Amino acid sequence: MRQAVVLGASVAGSLAARVLAGSFDRVLIVERDDVAGVAPRRGVPQARHLHGLMERGRQIMEELYPGLTGDLAAEGAPTTEVLRGSRWYLSGLRVFPTATGLTTLLASGPMLENAIRTHTLALPGVELRTHCAAVGLTGGDEITGVRLSGGEVLHADLVVDATGRGSRAPDWLAALGHERPAEDRVDVDLGYASRTYQRKPEHLDGHLAVVVSTTPGFRGGGAITLEGDRWHVTLAGMLGDHPPVEPAEFERFAATLPVPDVHEIVRDAEPLDDPVPHRFRGSLRRRYERLRRPPHGLLVLGDALCSFNPLYAQGMTVAAQQALVLRDCLPDPDPARFYRAAAEVVDVAWGMSTGSDLRYPGVEGPRSVRGRVVGAYAARAQVAAHRDPVVARTFMRTANLTLPPTALLAPDIVLRVLRAGRR
Numbered sequence: 001m002r003q004a005v006v007l008g009a010s011v012a013g014s015l016a017a018r019v020l021a022g023s024f025d026r027v028l029i030v031e032r033d034d035v036a037g038v039a040p041r042r043g044v045p046q047a048r049h050l051h052g053l054m055e056r057g058r059q060i061m062e063e064l065y066p067g068l069t070g071d072l073a074a075e076g077a078p079t080t081e082v083l084r085g086s087r088w089y090l091s092g093l094r095v096f097p098t099a100t101g102l103t104t105l106l107a108s109g110p111m112l113e114n115a116i117r118t119h120t121l122a123l124p125g126v127e128l129r130t131h132c133a134a135v136g137l138t139g140g141d142e143i144t145g146v147r148l149s150g151g152e153v154l155h156a157d158l159v160v161d162a163t164g165r166g167s168r169a170p171d172w173l174a175a176l177g178h179e180r181p182a183e184d185r186v187d188v189d190l191g192y193a194s195r196t197y198q199r200k201p202e203h204l205d206g207h208l209a210v211v212v213s214t215t216p217g218f219r220g221g222g223a224i225t226l227e228g229d230r231w232h233v234t235l236a237g238m239l240g241d242h243p244p245v246e247p248a249e250f251e252r253f254a255a256t257l258p259v260p261d262v263h264e265i266v267r268d269a270e271p272l273d274d275p276v277p278h279r280f281r282g283s284l285r286r287r288y289e290r291l292r293r294p295p296h297g298l299l300v301l302g303d304a305l306c307s308f309n310p311l312y313a314q315g316m317t318v319a320a321q322q323a324l325v326l327r328d329c330l331p332d333p334d335p336a337r338f339y340r341a342a343a344e345v346v347d348v349a350w351g352m353s354t355g356s357d358l359r360y361p362g363v364e365g366p367r368s369v370r371g372r373v374v375g376a377y378a379a380r381a382q383v384a385a386h387r388d389p390v391v392a393r394t395f396m397r398t399a400n401l402t403l404p405p406t407a408l409l410a411p412d413i414v415l416r417v418l419r420a421g422r423r
């Protein structure tokens with residue numbers, strides 16, 4: 001019997017188990033937490049904060065779980081056309097409200113995670129063990145299993161590490177005599193604070209979401225309509241300028257955003273809980289594709305492979321893209337091939353988000369001349385997206401990862417950006 005063991009039952013783990021299901025007799029998901037229901041839990045503290053799903057991620061999830069968007073909509077998660085049903089502000093300027101062909105699915109992080117896990121567990125051969133932490137790997141040149149906290153060893157023909165940013169796989173590999181992956185970091189010292197409110201239909205003139213970009217010098221955040229007619233409000237600040245959680249100070253911080261939309265909700269709506277904080281030090285990428293001999297029997301994906309600045313809302317979508325990469329490598333995944341293809345997927349999102357962050361002198365990370373030129377052009381494209389619907393549409397499609405970033409370099413778009421992109 002061929003068995004795959006997937007570590008972590010969050011978004012990346014469930015997606016990985018979904019694609020492994022056809023190729024292994026048994027797929028066992030091992031999870032440290034109790035994952036019943038949609039309540040926030042210890043292992044995924046970020047789920048208390050705004051989670052937007054990019055269109056490419058939604059498309060892949062829809063392919064892997066046909067009908068998912070409709071099921072979530074039936075449970076109360078609204079969907080809307082991205083620039084028509086919601087408001088986007090970049091550096092304080094509203095992105096032109098035009099049709100983009102992009103759908104925003106407004107489900108909370110826990111609701112989406114729970115839905116894909118439930119669908120995955122319904123597949124034949126997929127099982128879940130909760131309250132169970134992985135503490136190491138077994139094997140030598142090849143990985144042959146997982147050690148659990150109680151001392152038990154699970155045999156596995158394939159181990160998939162989807163334990164998130166805090167993944168211990170580099171230590172576990174080193175303990176078996178393997179090389180550790182190199183790490184790339186871009187430090188942004190981002191702070192989030194989030195709170196939910198009762199929504200009234202007249203808020204935001206009926207728009208379902210507002211997103212205000214956050215950069216050094218511009219505080220930001222957003223408000224998204226959630227299942228249960230609630231607002232999920234997140235405030236954000238970079239380079240140590242973190243939003244406070246004391247309710248009156250939270251409201252004062254909201255008033256300092258470059259546009260009033262989020263503050264109007266915070267000021268007028270009835271709060272349903274207290275603000276909760278989250279600190280994110282920086283984007284972190286583990287370069288498994290550069291290992292000279294990545295061991296057979298182990299694959300690392302999701303945030304364990306690359307954790308992105310959450311302001312760009314890329315993590316769940318890139319995890320979904322990596323699940324498709326994994327599917328292409330089955331039934332006997334070669335790790336070098338998997339990491340090479342996964343790196344191509346990560347490169348796109350990493351280049352967009354870190355390229356944008358590195359425009360600011362206070363952000364720490366490796367800079368290049370090319371990065372500076374691209375960054376200056378992207379800043380101009382953001383201004384042009386405020387005035388020109390064609391640029392707005394293209395910009396949103398690249399941000400949603402349905403078009404490559406090079407789409408913004410098509411000659412007609414460059415002309416429009418140069419024309420409409422002056423401040």
Ligand SMILES: Cc1cc2nc3c(=O)[nH]c(=O)nc-3n(C[C@H](O)[C@H](O)[C@H](O)COP(=O)(O)OP(=O)(O)OC[C@H]3O[C@@H](n4cnc5c(N)ncnc54)[C@H](O)[C@@H]3O)c2cc1C
Nearest residue numbers: 008010012032043046051052134164302303310313315316
């Ligand atoms: C503040 C914040 C906001 C974000 N906003 C967005 C957004 O708007 N859009 C977006 O697409 N992405 C966003 N992300 C990223 C997104 O949360 C992740 O990319 C996504 O959840 C995929 O993560 P994952 O499944 O790889 O890991 P995680 O979600 O971190 O899950 C890891 C799982 O592994 C379990 N686990 C950990 N260690 C062990 C162990 N030793 N043994 C067994 N189980 C273990 C944990 O309990 C958990 O269930 C955000 C991240 C942060 C920090």
